[in-house]
Structures are given as C-alpha cells and as structure tokens.
Amino acid sequence: MDRLTRHADLLALSGGDPWVRWSVPDPLPGEVWVHEEVALVQRLGARPGFWVVPLCSGMQGTSPSRGELARVRAALTELRDGGHLARLGSRSVSVPQAHAEVAHEVLELGDGGDWEWMWTQEPPQVDARERDVIPLDDSADAAELTAFTQAHNPRQWTEIGTGRVHRWVGLRDGHGALVAVGGAEREATGIPHLAGIVTAIDRRGTGLARVVSAALTRWALEEHGVCTLGMFSDNAAARSLYARLGYRTARAWHSRMLVPVS
Template sequence: MTRLGRHGLDHVFHTVRNDFLEAARSWTDSTAPDDAGVAAVVELVDPTGERAGRVYTAVGEPERVTAVLRTVTPDDTVRGVLVTRGTGALAGEILSGWGLGPAATWDRMATETAPKVPDVGGAVVERLDLDRDIDEMADVLAEANPNSRLGVRDPRARRARWYGVRLPSDGAGRRKGALVAVGSATPVPGDAVHLGAIGTLPEFRGRGYAGAMTARMTADGVAERGLVTLGLYDDNVAARRVYDRLGFVLEHEVEQWHRV
C-alpha cells in the first residue's frame, strides 16, 4: 500500500525524518481517516542530547495548524518549526513568541517508483568511496552545492551512500574520469531513503548528469526501501523539472522558522 498522500500524523512528512530526531509529543484535530485537511503537530527531540531544545513539524490546512499550535505549550527552548506554507501569516504571533523568525520556504517530494537511469553520453554514474574519494567529493560540493546541509566531512556523512558522475572523456580542461557531480542517499527512520547534497559543477550543468545520478540513487532507494524522499527550495525550477520527470510528487509545501 502506498505511503504517499496520507494525512495527519500518518503524513510522510511526519513518518519519514531525515534529521534523526525522535517524536516526544503530538497533537491533532483529526475527525476522520479521510479528513484531507487535518492538522497534526509533532514535537521532536534529539535522542543523543547533542542538540538541545525542541523542533516542531506540522501538516494540514494553515488555519487548522494555527488552531492546534495555540494549544501547544513548549516546555523547553524551541529551535525551529516547519509548518505548512501559509501558516506563518496566521500564526506569526505564536511563532515569534517562541523566539522564532521566518527562514526559508521549500518542498518535500517523494516517490515509490523506480525510474529508468538514462544514458548521458557515456558519463559514468557510480557509487563513491568516502575514504578514497573524500577530497575530490569535497571539492565538487564546495563549488556545486556550497549550502548543502550534509557535507562529506560531516560525521553524519557515513550514514549515507554517496554517488557521483565521472566524465567519459577530456573536457573543459578536466581529465577523463574527473568527478563532476555528487549526491547522497541516506537510509532514514520511516523505512525510506532521503536524497541530498546533490550538485553538479557549474560548467557541466545542462547535460543531464544530475538527472542520471538522481535516477540511479532513486532506483536503488526504491529497490531497498520502497520510498525515496528529497527536499528542494520552492523556487528551484530547474531541479523541480528533473524530479518531476523522475516521478517525484509534491508531498508538503514547507515554511521554516528558525530561532532569532
């Protein structure tokens, strides 16, 4: 049975978490299993104790999420909140009262379908070895995706499987076999795989390399766990076209608030 399109506390945004936090409490205004607009709020904590405070995630119609948030009394510092986009306009007073300010808007997408991995002119999509390839991977990410939350030298990097694209022949002054794109696929709670740290060197964009790499990561993830998720900023039109083509569907429009 599909895990996509579920509501409330069963929503994929709540059941699949790439931050490895654990649920402490939850609230919902659910009235029936088919209530598509149901609001659900989950309080998350770091089980390791390394990150103090609480994080809250919410799904549902903004008006209903706001009503549920009014019933929440944090018993610790709130580090961040991720709510349905549009909630901030209604719950801004609540969130600012928790010491938060708006930070970003992005989308969570997901798929349960393994795409075909396209041929991109002989370029090779391969699994990378974090020990052997780490310096080359770090150089690519520093230029291709410097704002990635997961870097190859981050302690969490070893939870992920890393993939890359290598050139089929000499080009743009780079040797044959040079790494030009990198991405990660991390098994996460909720029996899923989450993709991230995806980037292609600027001079090699538009050749389909990121699409082929993402297709390979997605196909492997679906084969392993049946569900693959990823996040992207809502204005990243180019990336969205790639993910749409690979079968990803929009599961949640997110508005993120951080501590100020």
C-alpha cells in the same frame, strides 16, 4: 490537546499522508499532540521544535480553507500559550507554506527556509549514462566531495565525512575529475533520502543531475520500495527534474527558527 502515542493513529488521522508514513518514525519521536485536527509533532535533533501538520488539508498546492487557517492558528496559539515550546526547549517550527503568515502572526520567528518534501515509488526511465555512475565513499572521498560541493553549490547543506550520507555516487570526465555527485541519507524511518545532488557549473543543462538522481532513486526503490528528498522551493529547475523522475510534493514547509524570548 490530545496526546498521541501510536504512529498508526497519526497515520490514520492523516489519511495515509506520505510524510507521516515515511518521515515520522515508529515509535513516535518525543511528543505528538492533536489540536483541532492539527498534529503537532515534536522535532528532535539539532533544531528541536515542532512540525505543524493539518490533518484534513486539501490537495497539495491548493489554498487552505478559512476553517483550516483558524485551526492552525489555534494549534500554534496552544503551543505558545500552553508553555509547550519552552517546556521542550523548542528552537524551531515548521508549518505548511500556506500557513506561513499565520505562523508569523502567532510566533516570533527568525531565519529559516522554504522547502519541499517529496517522494516516489515509481522507477525512473533508464538513462544509458547510468552505466557510467561510480560509487564514492563518504570517508575516503570526503575531501574531494567537499571541494566539489563548495565550488559548485555552496548552499548545499549535506554533511560530508560524518557518516550521515550512507551512499554516494558520481560521474567523472575523461580526465577523472568529478562532474556530478549525489548521495542518499536516511530518514528517521530508515528510508533513503536523496541529498547532495550537485553538477559542475560548466556541465549544467546536460542532464547529469538526472543521471545520478535516477541511479540513486532506482537503488532506493529496489532496496526499500520508496525514496524521498528535500529541495529548496525557489529551485524551479530541481522541481522540474524531480517531477520527471516521478517525485511528488507531499509537504511544502516554511521552517523558521524561534526568536528567543528576552
């Protein structure tokens, strides 16, 4: 394996991949290696491990070539047999969904999820209801945000009241009750990353998620020129919504915890 130390080199090898550009920080986090045209980017934080990134992949959604499958297998095998997972205290691995089967053949993998990393640089169409969007506070409104989220989308992973979400917005009904909320975290690069988009169950299908998402996206583009987000891959409604707002999928991830070696 070859060690990379410059973000510019990884970006060039990836052909300007949006995920590398806007999700991987500069300077590079931890260790980054390239093995047979597959980048292995160390993931730090609560779920330490590796992102496995084919550098010569075809268009998103196309089936990988036999050669790419072989290269990803070789890279995963090197991670395992070279002792890098154990040496760096890895607990997880994320591979492209198209390489999930190979990952399970090479590594002992447990629980996790399939999700997509998306981005846009296109301002969404203006919805007149955006004028009703109000700011919310991660600290002062934490109890209300938590109760609303738990009641209307318990699968939501967003952290509330910790400062991780640096911008919240919402919509209220005529009685002052929340009917939709949305937040923006920050990528490790500092780029806004949408999170916590939730609509009240009895208001779904009325476009409120689009309103708060559009308002946050417009703010992010005005401030940073780009906005990103992550969504569970089984959420077809969310995919349709974000596509209409101009978002595109750069990486469809299969993220799994590593089964500890006994």
